[in-house]
Amino acid sequence: TLTLDGIQALLKHLNLEETIASFAVADIKSNPLDIYQCRLAEILVRLTNCEEQAAYDSILLPNESGDLTVVVPRLRLQNIKPREVVADLKQKFPPSPLFANPIDDGINLRLWFSPVTLARLLIPYIRDRGASYGKSQSADLSEAHESISVPQKVIVEFCSPNVGKEFDGNHLRSTVIGAYIASIYQFMGWDVCRMNFLGDWGRHIGLLAAGWSRFGSEELLKKNPLRHLLDVFVQVNDLLRHEQEEAKSRSSQDQENVVEHSTTSTEKDELFRRLEDGDPDALAIWTMFREACVTSYTDLYARLNIKFDHYSGESEVEAKTIVEVEEILKEKDAYMESDGAWVIDFEKHGYKGQRAAIARFSNGSTSYLLRDIAAVLERRNRYSFDKMIYVVSAKQDTHFRQVFNALELMGHAQLASKLQHVSFGKFQGLSPRPDSGGLLLSDILDQCQGAFEEFLKDNPGDFAELREELATSKLLDNLTASGLMTQELSIKRGSTFTYDTAKMADMNSDTGLTLQYWFTKVDSKLKGVRIVHEELDNADYSIFTEDAFSDILRLLIQFPGIVKSSFKNLESSTIVTYLFQLTDALDGVLGDEEEAECSNLNLAKLAFFECVRQTLENGMQMVGLVPLRAE
Ligand code: ARG
Structure with missing residues (x-):
């Protein structure tokens, strides 16, 4: 190098x-x-x-x-x-x-x-950098954490769906943005742990268990785990609501009567208590739910080319760590009893406008907040990370502020400074089919795939070469992943994401489809091409006096700056918008004539296309896309 x-x-x-x-x-x-x-x-x-x-x-x-x-x-x-x-x-x-x-x-x-010198300088430069073109040597880019000057260990926690519940737009956005963040950190040389923090603990799990004894079927669970668990959850939730309404109307008829807790409600609390106490029967059912979820999700994520290193979850947090957190909070005089529950008192310690937050409910079970705080301590011990990023909707801003502030209160300010909540805005256009009982990741993927199936049918000339060389399912999976992910990746995190399958499969606007299309075009032009470095010295560079070519060189030289800015702000759109500019410009230089022959005349031109391919490939990979290639 x-x-x-x-x-x-x-x-x-x-x-x-x-x-x-x-x-x-x-x-x-x-x-x-x-x-x-x-x-x-x-x-x-x-x-x-x-x-x-x-x-x-x-x-x-x-x-x-x-x-x-x-x-x-x-x-x-x-x-x-x-x-x-x-x-x-x-x-x-x-x-x-x-x-x-x-x-x-x-x-x-x-x-x-001067365009010709630019070509003579930049082409060898990019060829030399290859797969790391775009990577900065100095990684001290993160302003929030200036102490980190060399790449180290980062945990990126993303997706994190809840067992038994819907997979909504927040989970989808977290999945795609998280995949990008993990990919760009990896590209920058960091040791990345991709973590999924399943919502596999808490009172809703008690409710799910109560539903299981009424509506559960092992056979249906085997057949379609996520769908069946959601069905059970929806049914038991309806039952609970119904019972609560009845109890309410009964008590308003007879004011003397104390409101009795509905049976499902007491049962759900009881079941969750048994889980927290480590009751083997309750745990056996819970293990069955969890394993079914992990297996199903692993397959679904694979369709997006995403693989988690660790399926953690709220359940993983150990009771003894929780006790440790509570003891430290008490010691620091930040833990108060309130109506039988335990709360963390932020205001008292100078966090203005931050209300006390529940850590332990009056029935003794732990809250989401308490588990998240304890999880930080456990992850520190297990991974000794230098940085941890939570990719979660802006709706949870308060929650994460509470987690970070609680750690500060506990005297872990340094640890808290390694944590970052990367948030995102709202979403629209995602809703379950009316008869389905709720949205699942499989519904979303199947729907997108349908749109790309149509596309391939209606446009038999596109991706012609790949259709011969790749299995149809592979081509389809890749286009689906690219189309779906690019729609999210091309907007700013803070803005509202509009899910729209018709737009994903549109060749006339900037989409994942067009990125893959142009990548394969450049790639097939270079089929069989091997350029010897020394020969390039004597090549003819006169073609770069043409604007169509020199304009692309001007884009190529900007790539490392683009990547740096994307990494600093964790905005994928900086890179994706750039990639669209690059592919839009390719129309003017990619003639249809066959030029695979490495004559002196087109040697520089072929080397130029190698640089274009390399830049596209690096850019796509670092946002989490897999460039389509014949095998
Ligand atoms: N399971 C949560 C939800 O669906 C997201 C978890 C986010 N991560 C965390 N460490 N709290 O809303």
């Missing part, structure tokens, strides 16, 4: 007798744009005598046309008018193989890269 010296040698080799000053913040080993920026900064220092850092910082990506802009007032030159500096710089700018003549733009100086 290219070292710093290697890059200097490459420049020399290209007859660029230019040395590159290395700025501390610059990252020319991972970001080729920095070569230009450093070189330009050096010229600015030489011509104006400004400070080095000011020179570097004055250079931005232009909003309009051009490749780089020097914002002259940022050079902080005393007693000279920016416009005069611009005119002077334009006049004195030394001839350079890297840049075309600069353009006067008011108080800015605008620069264009």
Whole structure:
């Protein structure tokens, strides 16, 4: 791989007798744009005598046309008018193989890269970086956690559906966003643990168990576990509501009568208590539920190319850790008894506007909050993570603030600073079929798959080559995953996600389908192509004077900066929007003629397409997509 010296040698080799000053913040080993920026900064220092850092910082990506802009007032030159500096710089700018003549733009100086040099520099650079093109060397990008300067261990907790309940839009959004976060961390060199925190404990499990004795069937559970558990849950929940309504109307008729708890309600509490006490019979039923869920979900996630390293769950939290948490809270005078329940008192400890939160209910069972706090301690012991990310809807903002603040109260401020809640907004367009009893992940996947089945039927010419080489189911699965995931990945986390299968399978707008389509087009153009590095030196690069080609090079060089920004903000749309720009531009350069032959004439062009493929591949993979390839 290219070292710093290697890059200097490459420049020399290209007859660029230019040395590159290395700025501390610059990252020319991972970001080729920095070569230009450093070189330009050096010229600015030489011509104006400004400070080095000011020179570097004055250079931005232009909003309009051009490749780089020097914002002259940022050079902080005393007693000279920016416009005069611009005119002077334009006049004195030394001839350079890297840049075309600069353009006067008011108080800015605008620069264009010379396209042929750009090609000669960038193509070997990307080929050398290969699968890591886009990866930053310095990983100190996370502003919230500045102490982390090298990639380490990260837990990404996502999806986390509840046993026996619906799989809703929040779970879907968490699944897709979580897969992206895990993938980009992995790409950046982190050791990633993908964790699913099942809602497999709590009072709803007591209710599910109460339902099982009335409506459960082992046969139906075997056949379709998630559907059957949901059916049981819905039925017992209806029963509970019915009993509660009756009790209410009875008590309003006769005010003297104390409201009696319905039988299902007492039974559910009793069953959950037995579970928390470790009753073997109750646990046996619970184990059956859980195992059925894990097996089913594993298969469903595989359809999205997602694999969890650990199926954790609320049940995993041990009683002794919970007691430990409660003792520390008491010690710190933050744990209060209130109507028989135990609450964490935040307000008393200076957390303004944060109300006390229940940790233990009056019947003695633990709350979601208490289990989440204890889970952090257990995961710290088990994984000694450097960072843990929870990918959960913004609706749980308060919950996570409580978890983090409780840890601070307990004296674990440092541990709390390693935790991050990555939230997302609402969703629409996802609803169960009226007769189905509730939404499941399988419903969503089947529905999307149906749309892509239609697409393949209606467009027999598309993906023609892959249809011959791949099993239909494989092609279909991949298109379904890409289509569904890209719809989510192309919007900002905070905005509302609109699930729309018709749009997913549309070739005329920017979708997962179009990403795969263009990837396979470039890939098939390169079929059988092997380029020897040395031969590339003597290739003909004149084609890059054409705008259609040089515009794509201008996009390719921006990729590492795009990735860096996506990683910093954990916004997949930064990358996906970029990939759409790239694929949209491909129409102009991908002729239909066969060019697999490595003649001197098209060698550079083929190498260019290799770089396009590599960038697309890296970009797709780091958001969690699997580029479609013939086997
Ligand atoms: N099971 C929860 C739900 O469906 C999400 C769990 C999120 N993770 C956590 N550590 N609390 O709402």
